[in-house]
Amino acid sequence: MDKKQSQKSKLDQSKSGAAALIESSKLFYESGDLAGATASAQSALAMAPEEVGVLTHASWLFSVLNYEDKAISVFRKLSTIIPLTAGQSCQLSGFLSRNGYISEAADFALAATKKEPGNEFYIQHYATILNLAGRAHEAATILTNALHSHNPNANILRQLSASCILLDEPEKALNFAMLANTVEPDNVDMAIHYGNLLMKSEQHQAAAEFFSKCLLRGVHHDFIFILLSAALGHTGDSQGALEAIDRGIAVQGSNPELLMQKGNVLCALERFADAVEIYKKVIAKKPDFMPARQACLAALTVSSQFEEAIALCAGMMSEAPGSKTLARSLQYLLGRQLSSEKAQTTIDPNKFSLLRKQQSGIRVPRKKSGLLAIHYRIISALVMREARTRFSHSKLGYAWVVFEPLAHIALMIILINTFAHGSPPLGQSFAIFYFTGIIPYHLFTHTSSYLMSAVSGNKALLQMPTVTPFDVTLARAIVELATESFVALLLIVGFNLFGFEANPINSLGVVWAFLILWVAGFGMGMINSVLSMTFNGWEKIWGAAIAVLYFASGTFYIPRMMPEWARDILVWNPVLQGIEMMRSHYFNEIVPPWLDVEYLLYVAGFLFGTGLLLMRMTRRQASAL
């Protein structure tokens, strides 16, 4: 102290006052009084803020003491007066990069390498900053040049490996990391970097072997144990992972990072209760380490310790009240706890619906639809589906439904014109006459045949419990009615455009006949559907029956043209009756004596009733398809 006093007194008042303060600051620092040293340096700065000596000392002192903010401002000031030394530039660059001034940091790092071009440390530092600044390409160039002109340097290689990662060249990165590790095999940093890259490139087995070797060589570090354990875990050797981390804890002590990994390994082994204990230790050591708490919460939940989980989750929520994930977890936990509490008390089964209501704080109330509304929804969904898939096997299907009746009509006209002449038995033109025969015939045969596969061809659909075989059949019947009606209307419009007199005399009567035939076809379709499931050859028999019906239904003739004995047989055919009924309303003709609408209605009702009954009787078989 005496020395200081005497030196101080020798110096001048004003300008030399700052120098004196610097001297005293140095003395303070040497005697270990860091606060005094700082105070003196700051007074000196206040007194002579432009003085090089003052700035140099202050920047040195602040750097040594890690007062980064102050050091940065002093260095900046100094750099405006004289060029900084390489060491100073590098120091400043480090501080700047840590405080977010990356581009300025890069400038000073570059200045350092220029001052001392051969210094590998400055090159490595500059490259680090460049990597940080996202200029990995420049970093890689500089590092590669450095490698060519110097002996292999582990730090340079490691930094080059980091650049390669940024440049998205993982293989090169791995290669340089390996070289760095060969140059300095006992350097923990190099070892961790290389092993980490091995794991990133999914070479978990190699990583595990590498870390084991490191440990054998005596390179010990928390992260080596953790990474070894993680690598073993990735290879599927969870038991080995547990042993590795246990050894790490034995060697390094129970650090939170090591314990955290142990908890994770225990979870992988499904020892959730043990994992919870470990996570609790981590939380005790590092209370604000969120991943530990999250992991603990997960382990508590999986091991059904809801009460503790709720307490932990609530604690976390009080610290982060806005977190939706936490809120959702808490809601879930409360729900689970409620249901597990229920499990402990035996309850009269009849009270379950009541309990369900008590839970409704969480439950979203559902709008109850009426039975009819539900059925309407199901049928309309099925109809839309059938309409979509009816012709999906070939686009020609759409064209065919219109073309088929037209082809029949055209063929009949050609035949008639070749072999006979004259006027059609009913109406003005053969085309309209055949049209009134072929359309109702198709309505019946298409509906009854298409429904045959409604159940057996819709197995996927019958996986839906709400859909019954009858629903599927009804939907197909509706699609068929709509299709045939559409074709009929389209042809009527077409005939009118070509100058035919195609409109029916009594449209309502025609529609009735059409609907009765549809109901008959629907009923026959249901019968077919059941019979085809019961008898293997039924499809073929029905195919033959349809061909017979074509000739027996008066599609291209009227019963009046038949001999009496044949007519007496043919009039029992409901399809012929349907066509006769339709024609009687279509054309301006006398109603034939053999048309018996009542009989037609009975037959349609009988077919429909029988179909329904058969479907009902066989619903068990249909469901087991």
Place this chain on the structure above:
Amino acid sequence: MIRLESVTKSYRTSSGLKKYVLNNVSAEFPTGKNVGVLGNNGAGKSTLIRMLSGVELPNSGNIWRDGMVSFPLGFASVFHPDMTGRENVEFIARLYTDRVHEIVAYVKDFADLGDYFDAPARVYSSGMLSKLAFGSCLAVDFDVYLIDEITEVGDQYFRKKALNAFYERASRSDIILVSHNIHTIREYCDIGAILEDGYLKIYDNLESAISEFETSK
């Protein structure tokens, strides 16, 4: 809640023997519990799930369902091969709800099939089909979900996603899960049941069901 009332279901094996899945069983799957049904291969677990859903009918007895019960999620596809994924989902949405657009948007996002969503279901892989089925089922918001062997559904990542979706739902819906994998049952279920030799026993405690199942094996 699903209640079985003296339910019998049997079928004939290829060798002509009569095999019972359920032999005059009365039992109840309670509301508010996720039930794991354990059973060896061939015990009739899938048939049980199909009966609980209503797809298949018992030979005798009744099954009462309280609330909306899902279609069985499992191996059998519920989709029409000629319709696109979107059309199939629309169909299911229409079948159960009046929220078609909402559900299609949810499933599109959940199943994550990309362009395949608008391709016919016949070009789907089995994994994609189960993703679509899973998504549709979750979107409809059933009271009870019936799942046949969840381990078969999709890849690891998707299973995790499905699990989270179920967890989110667990407070308002129940799961009845059939599996011979004890890990799966432990992961999802609160209580257990064993299906064996035509007999179904529902235990109050999951672990006792599991230990009973393991000793009988």
